[in-house]
Structure formats: C-alpha cells, structure tokens
Amino acid sequence: MGWALVALLALAAGVTAWQDPRRLRIGVYLTLAIGLAVVGLLGRLALLIAGSDDPLRLAWALLIALGVAFSAVVVLGLASVANGILMIRREGRRPANLLSLVFGLGVLGYCALIVVMWWVDRNHTDVALELFFWIVAIGVPLGYLAFVFVAFVGYGLLYGWAADRWARPVDAVIVLGAGLSGERVTPLLASRLDRGRQALERSRSRGKDTHLICSGGQGPDEVVPEAVAMANHLAEQGVDRDLLWLEDASTSTEENLRFSARVAAEHGVESGRFAVVTNDFHVLRAALLLHRMGLEGHGLGARTARYFWPSAILREYAAILWEHRRLNTVLLALSCVPMALLLVRTVASGT
Structure with a gap:
C-alpha cells in the first residue's frame, strides 16, 4: 500500500507538471513521494537489522541514525547563524537581512530543548517526560513549516534547472x-x-x-x-x-x-x-x-552570491506562505492543536 501511494504521488506530480509546471503542488507531491520512499527504505533496513536476532544491534543503529539527524540539524542552525552574521556585516541590519540569523537561532533553540530533556531525564524522569510532550507538540507546526519549505526550495531548484534546459x-x-x-x-x-x-x-x-x-x-x-x-x-x-x-x-x-x-x-x-x-x-x-x-x-x-542566497530564499518562502495565507492558517491552526491541548492540561493541573 505504501509503495502504491508513492507511485500515485509521483504520477500526480508528473501529470500536473505536464499540464503546467508552474504549480507549487508539484513540489508538495514530490516531497511527499520522496519522504514516504525514504521512510519505507529505512523501515526495510530496520527489519533487516532486526532479523539478525540482535536487539542491541538494532538499538545502536537507531541511536546512530537519530544522532546523525540531530547533528545535521545542529549544523544547519550553526551555518544559518554564521550566514546571518555575514549578511549583517555585508548588507546591513535591515530586517530582511536578519532572516537567516533568526532562523538559525530558532533551530538551535529547539535543539537545546532536546538536550535539556535528555539531561533532565537522568534524574527527573517525570519532568523529562513533560518536556518530551512539549517538544513533540512544538515540533508538529514546525514540521509542517519545514515540509512546505523543503517542497518550495526543492521544486524551485528543479524547476529552474528544467526551464533552463528545455524552455521553448x-x-x-x-x-x-x-x-x-x-x-x-x-x-x-x-x-x-x-x-x-x-x-x-x-x-x-x-x-x-x-x-x-x-x-x-x-x-x-x-x-x-x-x-x-x-x-x-x-x-x-x-x-x-x-x-x-x-x-x-x-x-x-x-x-x-x-x-x-x-x-x-x-x-x-x-x-x-x-x-x-x-x-x-x-x-x-x-x-x-x-x-x-x-x-x-x-x-x-x-x-x-552564495552568502546572499539563504536570506533571500527565506524571504521568498515567507512570501509564499503569505500568498497562500488562508490555507496555511488553517493547516497551522490544526497542527497547533496538540500544543493547545498540552497547554490546557498544564494550566488545569497547575490549578
């Protein structure tokens, strides 16, 4: 069923691109298809590792995968902060030039919250569990924004490459x-x-x-x-x-x-x-x-110029969110439901 869905999404992207490639939904279809395919392949790999009758080996494999993913996110945050500082030095302190710096600080802040959860878990498991719930709840709307960003940037690069070679x-x-x-x-x-x-x-x-x-x-x-x-x-x-x-x-x-x-x-x-x-x-x-x-x-x-690109693409991404603000407002509101429920539970338990 999963691979059939990947094929269906890829087909939808191809048909839509054939009709008119100037549609952002193509990027959404492709990002979903590639994401599901990657998850499916990782699942197959996990099953192969688990088939070795060595649970410790599987645990280490999952831990290494999570560590690599976390490290990649930290590197992204640090690179964005460095780019933001470079933008300020070369282009000035205008709000548009602060985007990559703000983005990088946000990414590092979220990573710091995960590190705090891990540290607290060593002595206060209940507090760590509460932090875990908050990390997941905050991660849902952030995950939606990240998905749209990947779809926009990824398809933008693909569209630019294709138009440059095959434009009439x-x-x-x-x-x-x-x-x-x-x-x-x-x-x-x-x-x-x-x-x-x-x-x-x-x-x-x-x-x-x-x-x-x-x-x-x-x-x-x-x-x-x-x-x-x-x-x-x-x-x-x-x-x-x-x-x-x-x-x-x-x-x-x-x-x-x-x-x-x-x-x-x-x-x-x-x-x-x-x-x-x-x-x-x-x-x-x-x-x-x-x-x-x-x-x-x-x-x-x-x-x-390479140093200018990150801030510029973030500005374009913000403009895309604004141009589709009705749909994004609805989807972001839905993605914030877990955070709202968690906040209500925290307030209720405090009273």
Whole structure:
C-alpha cells in the first residue's frame, strides 16, 4: 500500500507538471513521494537489522541514525547563524537581512530543548517526560513549516534547472528590475541582464522574433527609471536597441508582469509567450505569478552570491506562505492543536 501511494504521488506530480509546471503542488507531491520512499527504505533496513536476532544491534543503529539527524540539524542552525552574521556585516541590519540569523537561532533553540530533556531525564524522569510532550507538540507546526519549505526550495531548484534546459522560444524576455546605483545597474541586476541577453539570443537563434523588455520603474531614491538604466547597460554590451522595449512604471513583480504584457501588446504581441528573468531564488515565485495572471511562459534564474542566497530564499518562502495565507492558517491552526491541548492540561493541573 505504501509503495502504491508513492507511485500515485509521483504520477500526480508528473501529470500536473505536464499540464503546467508552474504549480507549487508539484513540489508538495514530490516531497511527499520522496519522504514516504525514504521512510519505507529505512523501515526495510530496520527489519533487516532486526532479523539478525540482535536487539542491541538494532538499538545502536537507531541511536546512530537519530544522532546523525540531530547533528545535521545542529549544523544547519550553526551555518544559518554564521550566514546571518555575514549578511549583517555585508548588507546591513535591515530586517530582511536578519532572516537567516533568526532562523538559525530558532533551530538551535529547539535543539537545546532536546538536550535539556535528555539531561533532565537522568534524574527527573517525570519532568523529562513533560518536556518530551512539549517538544513533540512544538515540533508538529514546525514540521509542517519545514515540509512546505523543503517542497518550495526543492521544486524551485528543479524547476529552474528544467526551464533552463528545455524552455521553448518566447516572444519576449522580461527582465525584472532590482534597484540601481546612481544611473548604473547593480551587480545583482547586471546578472539578470546577462541572463536575459542569453535568453534573447537563444530564442532568436531558434527562429523567433524575440524582443527583450526592461521592466522597472523609478524609485524615490533613484535618478532614472530602472528600465532606462537596464537598456543602457544592454546597449553597452552590444544588444541592438531596436530589440529592447521599456516598461518604466512598475513598482512590484506583479506590476512588472502586467505592465510588460501591456507593452508587448502595444508592439503587436497580444497573447505571446514570455520568459521572466530574475534571480534563482525568485524564479519559481515569478513563474507562479505568471501562471496566476494567465500569461504563458516560464521563469529563468540568474545566479546569486552564495552568502546572499539563504536570506533571500527565506524571504521568498515567507512570501509564499503569505500568498497562500488562508490555507496555511488553517493547516497551522490544526497542527497547533496538540500544543493547545498540552497547554490546557498544564494550566488545569497547575490549578
């Protein structure tokens, strides 16, 4: 039954991806399928070990597995804290730059709670048992958030890889703006423009009359619209200005796409296919938004500096949770039921 469910989830992911790969549910299906498959394989391995008629050997195997898993989580927490400190040093103390630090401290705090439970268990078993209940109760909503995070990040990487290799030619390449330094593009925006230029050349080499849309308005601290600076940068790189269309009014990703589609329509592309170029951490969410707006096409990602990626992907994950806030609120509320019941029992026993 278990392997049949794995096959069914894999089939659902494949069918949905064939219909339109710009759906987050594909990542959910794949994560469930892979998770169940791993659990099944570990169960088979445990049975093989238990079949040796040596219970101590099985106990040691389980203890080592738990130790490896716990160590991996601790390493994740420490790496996130180190990345958070690096982000603060290089990018400043803005709230968005604190995400990996806060995430790492949260992970280490949960691990510390487990260590405290183990330490208390040596002399006060009843207290340790109460701590165990709290650890499990807190772990349920954290487990849900971790599952969604793995599904989002894992499928985002898979989608970006597949789109980069098998994407069809497009009528227009939309490069999303990302802030300026005076009248010049920043290194991050330059990487998007380089990726957009590659997509433009690739699409035109396959017979499409493809144009590139520089999309970005003028922020309150910018001396020119982002679209103008982007076009100037591409022209300096040798791109023919006749291939460049400008969209210089947008202030958000949604406006980038809506206004760019309007610009394309003004040039005769009424129902075209688009490639949206952004950074790799943002590519899946941009593609999901493209789908939500009823526009055909795909997302393409430019590489991001390694130190910047963890905080950026956490910010994207928070945005995904917010965009699906109704469903996530319901599921998180359900996952918090054990914690609420435990709190009620603790209060009742205290009175």
